[in-house]
Amino acid sequence: MSAPVLRLEGVRKAFRQGGWWQRRTVQAVADVSLSVMPGETLALVGESGSGKSTVARLALRLLAPDAGRIWWGEREVSGLSARALRPLRRHVQMVFQDPYASLNPRMRIGEAVGEGLLIHEPGLSRAERRRRVAAMLEEVGIPADAHDRYPHEFSGGQRQRIGIARALILRPRVLVLDEPTSALDVSVQAQIIALLLRLQREHGIGYLFITHDLALVRWVAARVAVMFAGRIVEEAPVEALFAAPRHPYTEALLLAQPAAHPRARREETVPAAEAPPADQGCPFAPRCPHAREDCRRQMPPFIEEGARRFACWHPRP
Amino acid sequence: MLVFDSLRIEVRRQGRWVEAVSGVSLAVPPGRVVGLVGESGCGKTITAQAALRLHEGTGVRVAGGDIRVDGRSVFAMDEEALRRLRGGLVAMIFQEPMTALNPVFTIRAQLLEVLLRHHAISRTEAEARAEALLREVGMHDPARVLASYPDALSGGMRQRVLIAMALAGGPRYLLADEPTTALDVSVQRRIVDLLRRLQKAHGLGMLLVTHDFGLVAELCDEVAVIYAGEIVERAPVGAIFDDPRHPYTKALLACRPETSAEPIPIPGQAPQPGAWPSGCRFRDRCPVAGRACESPPPWVALDQERGVRCVREAGS
Numbered sequence: 001m002s003a004p005v006l007r008l009e010g011v012r013k014a015f016r017q018g019g020w021w022q023r024r025t026v027q028a029v030a031d032v033s034l035s036v037m038p039g040e041t042l043a044l045v046g047e048s049g050s051g052k053s054t055v056a057r058l059a060l061r062l063l064a065p066d067a068g069r070i071w072w073g074e075r076e077v078s079g080l081s082a083r084a085l086r087p088l089r090r091h092v093q094m095v096f097q098d099p100y101a102s103l104n105p106r107m108r109i110g111e112a113v114g115e116g117l118l119i120h121e122p123g124l125s126r127a128e129r130r131r132r133v134a135a136m137l138e139e140v141g142i143p144a145d146a147h148d149r150y151p152h153e154f155s156g157g158q159r160q161r162i163g164i165a166r167a168l169i170l171r172p173r174v175l176v177l178d179e180p181t182s183a184l185d186v187s188v189q190a191q192i193i194a195l196l197l198r199l200q201r202e203h204g205i206g207y208l209f210i211t212h213d214l215a216l217v218r219w220v221a222a223r224v225a226v227m228f229a230g231r232i233v234e235e236a237p238v239e240a241l242f243a244a245p246r247h248p249y250t251e252a253l254l255l256a257q258p259a260a261h262p263r264a265r266r267e268e269t270v271p272a273a274e275a276p277p278a279d280q281g282c283p284f285a286p287r288c289p290h291a292r293e294d295c296r297r298q299m300p301p302f303i304e305e306g307a308r309r310f311a312c313w314h315p316r317p
Numbered sequence: 318m319l320v321f322d323s324l325r326i327e328v329r330r331q332g333r334w335v336e337a338v339s340g341v342s343l344a345v346p347p348g349r350v351v352g353l354v355g356e357s358g359c360g361k362t363i364t365a366q367a368a369l370r371l372h373e374g375t376g377v378r379v380a381g382g383d384i385r386v387d388g389r390s391v392f393a394m395d396e397e398a399l400r401r402l403r404g405g406l407v408a409m410i411f412q413e414p415m416t417a418l419n420p421v422f423t424i425r426a427q428l429l430e431v432l433l434r435h436h437a438i439s440r441t442e443a444e445a446r447a448e449a450l451l452r453e454v455g456m457h458d459p460a461r462v463l464a465s466y467p468d469a470l471s472g473g474m475r476q477r478v479l480i481a482m483a484l485a486g487g488p489r490y491l492l493a494d495e496p497t498t499a500l501d502v503s504v505q506r507r508i509v510d511l512l513r514r515l516q517k518a519h520g521l522g523m524l525l526v527t528h529d530f531g532l533v534a535e536l537c538d539e540v541a542v543i544y545a546g547e548i549v550e551r552a553p554v555g556a557i558f559d560d561p562r563h564p565y566t567k568a569l570l571a572c573r574p575e576t577s578a579e580p581i582p583i584p585g586q587a588p589q590p591g592a593w594p595s596g597c598r599f600r601d602r603c604p605v606a607g608r609a610c611e612s613p614p615p616w617v618a619l620d621q622e623r624g625v626r627c628v629r630e631a632g633s
Contacts, residue, residue, distance in 0.1 A: 047501040155586055185356045186528050190572040191582035212501060215531075215574040256506035258531025260575035262554045265535055 003074065004035035005173040005206040006092065011058055011068030028054040030230035030283075032068075036174055039204040043217040043238070045253070046227035052210050055227070056178045059208060060094055061085055073173060090120045093167035097179040099159035103151040109162055110147035113137060116170045136165045140195060157188035161195065168199065174206045182213065193219055214253055218242065226250045228284055229277035236308035246308065246315040248288045282313065290314055318387065319345040319368065319407065319490045319522055325381035326363055326372070326546075328590055335591035338364055339546045340382065345522040347489055352525045352537035352554070354569070356587040360546040361526045365492045367391075368524075369403050386490065405435045408483035410476075412495040417479055418467040424478055425463040428485060435486035450481040455511055473504035480511065484519070491516070494526040509535050531575055534558065539622070542566045545588055545598035552623045562625040564603045597628065605629065 013029040029051045036042045046052045057063045061070065061077050070078040072092050077085060093116075096102040103112055114133040117124055124132070134144050140161040142154075151159055160180065167175055177196070181189040197220065200207060209220050217224050217238055225235040226249065234247040245251040259265045275286035282300050285291040292314060300313045326338035338360040345351045353361045366372045368384050370391060384391045386406055394402060411417045419427060425447065432443040451459035454477040467475055476496065483491060496512065497505040513536055516523050525536055533540055533554065540557045542550040542565060550563040558576070561567045571581040585602050588594070597614045600606040609628045617630040 047503065157586060185586070186569065186572040187356055187583040188586060190580040191584075194580045194582050197580070214502065218574045219580055253502060256503040258505070258509070258529070258575070259534040260531070261558050262534045262537070 002038055004071070005038050005073055006034075006036040006059055006176075006208060007069075007071040008035070008055070008059060009033050009069045009071075011055075011065045011070060013054055013058055013063060013066050027230050029058065029065075032058075032227075032230070032232055034208075034225055034232065034235070036206040036208050038173065038206050039200060040223070041200065041207040041209050041221040043221035043224040044208060044210045044227060045212065045214055045217060045224055047212060050227040051230040052227050053178055054230075056094070056176050056208070056210055059174075059176055060092055061089075087120070090116065090170035091172050092174045092176065093170065093172040095160070095163050095167050095175060095177045095180045098183050099156050099163055100151075100183075102163050103159055103166075105151055108148050108150060109137070109142075109154075112151075113162060113166045113169055116166065120170055132169065133165075136169045137162075139199070140165045140168075155188075156184055157191060160184065160188075160192050164192075164195065164199070168203075168205075171203070172205065174208065176208045176210070178210045179212070180209075181216070182211070196220070214257055226253065231283065231311065233284065233312070234308070234310040236310075240308055244316070246305075246310040247284075247312045248290050248316060249284045250310075251316055252287075282311075290316075318347070318385075319524065320385045321364065321368070321382070322385065323382035324364060324367065324384060325379070326360065326367060327378050327380045328363070329376040329378075330589075330591055334378065334380070336380070337377070337546055337590040341543070341546075341548055342382075343524070343541055343548070345490060345524050347522040348520040349538045350516060350523040350525055350536050352527060352533045352540040353543055354527060354530070354533060354540055355543040356528055356569075358587050358589055359543045360590075361543050362494055364543075365409070365494055365524055365526045368492060369407055369409060370394075370399060371409075401435070404431055404483070404486040404488070406486075406488055407490045407492065408486060408488040409492040409494070410479050410483050410496050412498050418475060420467050422466075423463065424465055424467070424470075428463070428478070428482055431482050431485040446485075447481075450484055451478070453484070453515070454478075454481045455507070456481075471504075472500050473507065476500065476504075476508055477511065480508075480515070484515065489520075489522060491521045491523045492526070493523060495528070496525075497532060498527075498529070512536060528569075530558075530570060530573055534575075542569070545593045546590065547598060547626060549599065549626045550624070556623060562619070562623075562630055563599075563627050564605055564629075565599045568602075568604075597626075 011029060011032045014025045014027045017024055017026050032055055034042060044052050044055060058065055065078055069076060072088060075088060077088065110133050113136060114129050117129050117132060133147065137146055138144060142158060142161050181192050184192065221238055224238050224241050225232045228249050234250045241250060245254055277283035278285050281296040281298055285295040295313050300311045302309045302311050321341055321343040324338055324341045327334040328337045341364055343351060355361050363372055363377055367379055368391060379392060428447045429443050432446055447463060448459040451462055456462050456477060497508050500508065527533060537554045540552055540554055541548045542563060544565045550566045557566065561570060568583045571577040583602050594601050596612050597610040600610040614626050614628040615631050616624055616626050618624045
């Protein structure tokens with residue numbers, strides 16, 4: 001079996017918030033371990049504030065972890081300086097959520113897509129670089145004449161394709177995608193997902209696909225990790241997770257999904273309280289309909305069960 | 318009944334008026350939820366906004382047709398009647414709850430303003446009603462919410478406040494434009510439950526503008542699918558999912574994981590007003606288009622409740 005192209009082990013990150021008069025720390029990522037295999041997609045699902053975007057920035061080493069270890073392939077990168085990271089960055093690239101904000105409006109498409117080559121393959125001739133950019137643009141379905149045009153001349157979906165070309169031109173082994181389609185129309189979303197699936201098949205790239213849209217996970221991923229309050233609470237093969245969630249939070253997320261057909265409409269579900277996560281014991285306990293006394297006392301450990309794991313004292317059947 | 322009758326809307330693009338909505342007809346009876354479904358740029362939001370004449374002064378004009386609320390033309394109303402209509406008989410909830418609330422006033426000030434505008438009641442009575450409304454939309458601590466400014470509330474709570482404000486004038490019709498799009502799934506679920514409960518309890522007629530078939534499945538009784546300013550299919554909600562007839566409806570359903578095992582994208586993107594192809598407006602993206610689609614397709618009534626704008630359904 002091949003080695004993971006991205007691995008996080010026990011990673012933690014806290015941020016300070018507020019000014020000098022009321023300094024408090026927020027534990028954005030409390031303890032996250034995950035791995036992405038070549039050619040495979042791990043979906044990371046959670047609500048806003050769950051820490052999933054912080055995980056993305058840690059995985060890319062745009063942030064340094066407070067604790068824990070991060071590997072890109074065989075290479076451990078948790079403690080490396082910005083300078084030491086620079087030559088390695090080509091292996092781990094990123095696609096952002098907002099295609100309007102992620103491209104410099106004053107940079108021509110050709111420059112934006114070829115920027116990585118300038119840094120990582122400085123020996124390339126101008127003509128060679130232009131050829132590589134044109135080939136990459138064609139691969140993502142952008143016409144060749146885009147080279148000398150500016151981002152504002154393209155639609156949201158086209159810009160997201162350009163963002164993907166920019167990330168892939170260095171042939172990375174891992175792509176971190178942070179809500180790459182949530183700003184797009186449904187039809188354009190389907191186009192981008194189809195493109196990402198094709199590129200993965202052809203190049204064997206590993207994807208860490210971050211989303212709040214659990215339904216989308218079925219299309220993109222083989223495995224899914226569910227995050228709550230800075231921790232992964234359940235990780236499982238997609239089909240197993242949809243068929244029988246073990247963690248009550250996963251169950252709640254699945255119950256919250258809109259119906260696929262008017263016949264499958266559920267009458268009003270019991271509204272879980274919007275209580276903040278607990279500091280002690282299981283963080284989900286204040287919102288959990290199945291919580292008991294022991295849940296409030298101690299953080300549940302991970303239980304491994306075949307290909308899945310979950311952190312819950314009283315898992316669902 | 319809220320009736321859109323052959324509504325035509327034009328938008329100003331580069332100094333000239335181009336058609337954005339071409340003869341949309343829809344009826345929203347009290348107690349029914351009608352979904353207006355399509356991609357962005359298809360004309361669904363401006364259609365809904367025109368019902369309250371919210372388009373005025375924004376480079377959008379109504380070029381023909383009418384919108385009637387319980388028999389009265391919205392476009393024939395004077396300022397005073399329009400003021401009473403807005404938030405009175407017809408209320409609207411928007412996609413982005415933050416922009417719809419004024420950040421410099423408390424929730425109390427904003428909610429009381431609506432209540433006092435639409436009802437002949439005292440301030441004390443209005444206070445009591447404001448609390449009752451916030452309870453109705455599921456707020457456990459209405460006093461605290463009333464004293465808050467919008468930015469102190471979460472996205473889900475703001476949307477509840479907006480729904481309370483929409484109900485404050487005692488509407489019979491509700492226009493909801495992507496009411497859950499910006500929210501987390503679990504919050505979305507609670508807002509959907511709330512909308513359904515209130516719609517039933519008050520017997521509201523609701524026009525739900527969305528691109529999300531999940532929301533349609535949850536809330537709608539009937540569906541009108543709009544493409545490039547035209548309604549291309551209309552059907553009861555079950556039929557839309559079980560037996561979609563227009564290639565655009567089928568294609569939209571294939572764009573979501575809930576309704577399709579794999580992504581089958583529609584090529585290209587929805588054309589902007591002024592850039593519609595001649596003949597069938599969907600033909601350059603349609604997988605089954607042929608020569609016959611070069612002329613404008615007829616509206617084919619399949620039965621009392623169903624119709625489709627496609628030449629393939631005609632003459633059979």
